[in-house]
Amino acid sequence: QVQLVESGGGLVQAGGSLRLSCAASRRTVSNYSMGWFRQAPGKEREFVAAISRSGGSTNYADSVKGRFTISRDNAKNTVYLQMNSLKPEDTAIYYCAGRFIINAAWVSVARLDYDSWGQGTQVTVSS
Secondary structure, eight states: OOEEEEEOOEEEETTOOEEEEEEEESSOGGGEEEEEEEEOTTSOOEEEEEEOSSSSOEEEOTTTTTTEEEEEEGGGTEEEEEEOSOOGGGOEEEEEEEEEOSOTTOOOOOGGGOOEEOOOEEEEEEO
16 A cells, blocks of 8 residues: 655645645555545545546546646656645645556545545644
């Protein structure tokens, strides 16, 4: 199973930007469809963005569409989440997730479809 480690979280003012990274080890991330999820205090973990193995297919939650961009660099075994125009409601722990999949175009918004998870990185947006 791939091991995932997130980084890049922090405290930022509303309207600011952050770029999260998800570094994979033990397996090559090119064999995995990847996603980002987040969990705010007292709320369920929710889908943010996903990207296929090839990078050709992406999917975003409506709440982040147009502000966040998911990308991957398979040569660096890393997946990114660029977050712009951040809002206080984006405050959460952000988790990277992966699913080993043969279909290079497969993406999923469902948390239960992913079987590898990182430990999370905190993002706090102040108003």
